[in-house]
Amino acid sequence: MATNILRRAASSVMRETLLTGMLRRSYASVAVGSDIVSAAPGVSLQKARSWDEGVSSKFSTTSVKDIFKGKKVVIFGLPGAYTGVCSQQHVPSYTKNIEKFKAKGIDSVICVAVNDPFVMNAWAEKLQAKDVIEFYGDFDGSFHKSLELGKDLSAALLGPRSERWSAYVVDGKVKAFNVEGAPSDFKVSGAEVILEQI
Amino acid sequence: MAPIAVGDVLPDGTLACFDAEDKLQQVSVHSLAAGKKVIIFGVPGAFTPTCSLKHVPGYIEKAGELKSKGVDEIICISVNDPFVMKAWAKTYPENKDVKFLADGSAKYTHALGLELDLSEKGLGTRSRRFALLVEDLKVKAANVEAAGEFSVSSADDILKAL
Numbered sequence: 001m002a003t004n005i006l007r008r009a010a011s012s013v014m015r016e017t018l019l020t021g022m023l024r025r026s027y028a029s030v031a032v033g034s035d036i037v038s039a040a041p042g043v044s045l046q047k048a049r050s051w052d053e054g055v056s057s058k059f060s061t062t063s064v065k066d067i068f069k070g071k072k073v074v075i076f077g078l079p080g081a082y083t084g085v086c087s088q089q090h091v092p093s094y095t096k097n098i099e100k101f102k103a104k105g106i107d108s109v110i111c112v113a114v115n116d117p118f119v120m121n122a123w124a125e126k127l128q129a130k131d132v133i134e135f136y137g138d139f140d141g142s143f144h145k146s147l148e149l150g151k152d153l154s155a156a157l158l159g160p161r162s163e164r165w166s167a168y169v170v171d172g173k174v175k176a177f178n179v180e181g182a183p184s185d186f187k188v189s190g191a192e193v194i195l196e197q198i
Numbered sequence: 199m200a201p202i203a204v205g206d207v208l209p210d211g212t213l214a215c216f217d218a219e220d221k222l223q224q225v226s227v228h229s230l231a232a233g234k235k236v237i238i239f240g241v242p243g244a245f246t247p248t249c250s251l252k253h254v255p256g257y258i259e260k261a262g263e264l265k266s267k268g269v270d271e272i273i274c275i276s277v278n279d280p281f282v283m284k285a286w287a288k289t290y291p292e293n294k295d296v297k298f299l300a301d302g303s304a305k306y307t308h309a310l311g312l313e314l315d316l317s318e319k320g321l322g323t324r325s326r327r328f329a330l331l332v333e334d335l336k337v338k339a340a341n342v343e344a345a346g347e348f349s350v351s352s353a354d355d356i357l358k359a360l
Contacts, residue, residue, distance in 0.1 A: 046320040051247045059319050082281040116321045119282050122245040126285070139320045157214045157222060158279050159302050 030147040030167070030174055037172040040064045040146035045112060048120035048135035062136070064143065068172040071107040074194055076166040077138075077149060079183045080158050081115045081123035089186050090164065095132045097191040104198050109133040114141045114150075114161045138162070151183060164189050168198050199311035202330065206337045208238075211306035213299035214280040222280060225299060227306065228335065234270040235333050237356055240312060240325040244278045244286035248348050253327065254290065260353035261295035267360040272296045277304045277313075277324045301325070312342065329356045 029039045044061035067073065076094065078086040094101075094109055101109050110133065113120065117137035124130040144150045144162040153161045166189040168176040176197035178188040202208070210228040217223045230236065239257060241249035257264075257272055264272060272295055276283065280300040287298040307313045307325040314326045329351040331339035339359035341350040349355075 054319065061320070080279060080281055082285040115282070116243065118243060118245045118320075119278070123285070137320060139322050140317065154303070157224070157300070157302055158281075 030149070030177060032174055032177055034174050035172050036068055036147070036167075036169055036174055037065050040143055043143050043146050045136040045138055045143055046117035048117050048124050048130070048137060050121055051118060053121075054117070065172075067108070067110070067136075068169050070171055072105055072171075073108045073110060073169045074101055074106050074166070074198070075108075075110040075112060075169060076164075076189055076194075077112045077144065077162045078164050078189075079113070079151070079153055079156075079161045081113055081119050082126075083158075085164070085184060085186050086113070087123075087127060090190065091127050091129055091133075093190040093192065095127070095129045097195065098132050100195055101191075101198075104195070106198070110136055112136045112138055112143065112162075114138050114144060149179070153183065166190070166194050168194055199308060201311040201326075201340075201342055202337060203340050204337055206340075208330070208332050208335045208337060209306075209309040211301075211309050213275060213301055213306060214283075215297065215299050216280055216284045230271055230273065230297075231332055231335055233334050235268050235331075236271040236273060237264065237269055237329060237331055238273045238275060239327075239329040239351060239356075240307065240310075241274065241276045241327060242314065242316060242324045243321055244276055244282050246321075248327070249276070250286070250289070252348060253352065254296065256353040257296050258290055258293045260357065261293075263357065264353065264360070265295065267357070269360070273299055275299050275301050275306065275325065277301050277307055277322075314345065327351050329353075331356055331359050 044063045046061050078090050115137050116139045120135045120137045124135040141160050149163045151163050164180040164183045166178045212224050214224050279302040283298045283300040301307050304323045312326045314324050316324045327343040329341045343351050
């Protein structure tokens, strides 16, 4: 239902911008070898939290630098909390493979979406994933915009969101990077693919 | 836009929700409110505490009493997408009467003049907390909270206007 809307929206956009889309992908500000911290200077994410946690932490944010510097991070982004593929396939693919990521020395497995941190928190709890992987909100889309991974999903009534993507980042340097052709696809951004790339 | 006030005509706008068959629908506010007595209450955010623990439950509990006083529709709106609104509504399995509608782009909240910037809480542009009593598209009561407050927009408060 919603995935059909996404597919239709994505395919009409693809039809119009097929060539330019491919060109744009090659100029996207993040690719293997790029530095994710310098691609998103001054950008912060908000760790998924309850309101009380927000109050006691004074609604603190975490800078992209603190998330990536000196760490081995696997991060994946998805269009929206509580939506179909995100809930039923994308997050579970990472939570059920968490031991494999740990065995490869990954410090953090992070899920990020253009949602507020309170929605991310409630969703993480619903998926019983809150204690398994980390969830961050990119509430104003600034992180995804900096990486040129923002996507207008107004046709699916989601507004400005993001592509579906995954990356393996070591000390801020992108070692592997995968983006789906359409946000409703789930072919290259899952855990199994990136595990092979680590 | 100046905040909506008593005597104003309720502006039309489009809100989103999932219907009983779980299909995404866009709903016109006028189609819900024309010729009827409706209560529209707005909350800053799904899954945030005052909204979840006090504001919404108050309307669910008092729905019967509100309906006995001639209220046809009780509508909760928030600047969230319809997927989030649906998930939030599901956390109230006892609810039969309150409709949860999504103003994902904040367009309708803006038309009501009730938007609020909550970026420093990680929420972005949201709605003020408010409750409106509207009869055949004429605003009869407009109770808008000051930021952080919860003293004029509850179900008990709006019952006083009926």
